[in-house]
Amino acid sequence: MRSGRGLLGTARRGAVARLAAPRAWLMSRFFLPRRVGRTARLRYAAVLDGQTVNLHALLPHSVPLPERAAVVLSRGGRRHLAEARVYRGPAGELLMDAAILMGEEVGGIPAGPGRWKLGLRTYTGGRSRSVALLLLEPPVPYEGPTKPMTVSRFTGARYRVGRTITGTARIVSSAPVPxxxxxxxxxxxxxxxxxxxxxxxxxxxxxxxxxxxxxxxxxxxxxxxxxxxxxxxxxxxxxxxxxxxxxxxxxxxxxxxxxxxxxxxxxxxxxxxxxxxxxxxxxxxxxxxxxxxxxxxxxxxxxxxxxxxxxxxx
The missing domain is CATH 2.60.40 (Immunoglobulin-like)
Structure with a gap:
């Protein structure tokens, strides 16, 4: 006989699966086309070693080259900043790179379990500007003898890259399984x-x-x-x-x-x-x-x- 917790988990997974197709349609047909020109587009987003989030994005033309920049992780009223590098690409385009170490135990961002939205904040002089980070396509697992490492080998905490229904990139953090x-x-x-x-x-x-x-x-x-x-x-x-x-x-x-x-x-x-x-x-x-x-x-x-x-x- 299955436990109540097991039945609840199965029902939750079934509901998520049923909502996946209409959610994807709404995102691709309604939200993403309205946001592409006003947001930074992530060309790469992955968790490579189980706890370091690697990001590479193309910024919109409306954003000038800043003096410095930071990726903002936000959830509810909590925010954490991680250093980012913004620079000119070979064609004059503005690009952003960031490597975000997750986990307070290893000296990284103390982002506990939950869904953390990602954004970019640029600074020039005393002025700052916020730019949304848009994830058009979720990460695709690669083939080969290794696979993406989504679990911290030091703490057991789990991190994965996801996106909201409007396309905003986010990091989903999960507590370690015993x-x-x-x-x-x-x-x-x-x-x-x-x-x-x-x-x-x-x-x-x-x-x-x-x-x-x-x-x-x-x-x-x-x-x-x-x-x-x-x-x-x-x-x-x-x-x-x-x-x-x-x-x-x-x-x-x-x-x-x-x-x-x-x-x-x-x-x-x-x-x-x-x-x-x-x-x-x-x-x-x-x-x-x-x-x-x-x-x-x-x-x-x-x-x-x-x-x-x-x-x-x-």
């Missing part, structure tokens, strides 16, 4: 060590569980810094009980809050299993039969450690 991001996996003949960072939630007296079919190993989570932990598991405790491979999933548990799988999700690669592949190792725990240990990431990005008896071990 997750546990693996930063390092180290294997030795003594055991497996995993370093990880907890994002989007406060870890409440956490511990780590290595879970296989019918088996469970509870290990401490040792703090290394704010939100950063390390866990270790001895290999002798992961010895397979039969000739069949045993697959161990790694889960962060805490006193309050749901368990969270350890994995790698804050990346921009399309094939994480291949890019983040780790070599297998033949191990012989003291007093036990040899085995092969293979850490890897599942298609969903979860960390999984597979332990298999060596064929000659019987």
């Amino acid at each position: 997750a546990v991001e693996v930063s390092k996996v180290h294997m030795s003949h003594a055991g497996t060590t995993v370093d990880f960072q907890v994002l989007g939630t406060e870890a409440d007296r956490p511990w780590v569980e290595f879970v296989a079919a019918g088996r469970q190993i509870r290990q401490p989570a040792q703090p290394l810094g704010p939100g950063v932990f390390r866990t270790e598991v001895p290999l002798e405790r992961m010895q397979p009980r039969s000739a069949r491979p045993e697959h161990w999933d790694v889960v962060l548990c805490q006193e309050a809050g749901p368990p969270l799988r350890l994995g790698r999700r804050l990346h921009d690669v399309r094939n994480p299993r291949r890019v983040f592949a780790m070599r297998s190792m033949a191990m012989t725990p003291v007093g036990l039969t040899p085995m092969i240990v293979q850490p890897r990431y599942t298609p969903a990005g979860n960390l999984r450690i597979t332990c298999t008896r060596m064929p000659e071990a019987g």
Whole structure:
């Protein structure tokens, strides 16, 4: 049976999909034609590294070359300014470039969750002028081994470029989803060590569980810094009980809050299993039969450690 929250989310997505076509028609046929000559047109707008918004725009002929300029992010009564560069192009046209770092935690714009409209403000002497930033076409995902990075690898916050129904560009900021991001996996003949960072939630007296079919190993989570932990598991405790491979999933548990799988999700690669592949190792725990240990990431990005008896071990 589906939860009330799940049904509400499905209904909301259905309503958004039904409104998409008439919204696009209204924008392209009514609002955009009336604004093109009076606004700065964004030729490029994208979030490249998960938290830096890159903008390139063509300004209208009515705007003179200013002494300085800034991109304005506004939402309700709140405003934030980010430095912009306005200059003459090769044909004499006026162009604008800006790279806006998002996130107070990394020294950027403290724009919390919500939709932030983008505008341009130019300054000459003691006078200023505001120009709307128009996004005619939304960003198109590119092909290749990587994809656009829309999640901050430092905070887990999400940023994407969008536009209002009138075509004004905006940044949609979303709070980080609770997750546990693996930063390092180290294997030795003594055991497996995993370093990880907890994002989007406060870890409440956490511990780590290595879970296989019918088996469970509870290990401490040792703090290394704010939100950063390390866990270790001895290999002798992961010895397979039969000739069949045993697959161990790694889960962060805490006193309050749901368990969270350890994995790698804050990346921009399309094939994480291949890019983040780790070599297998033949191990012989003291007093036990040899085995092969293979850490890897599942298609969903979860960390999984597979332990298999060596064929000659019987």
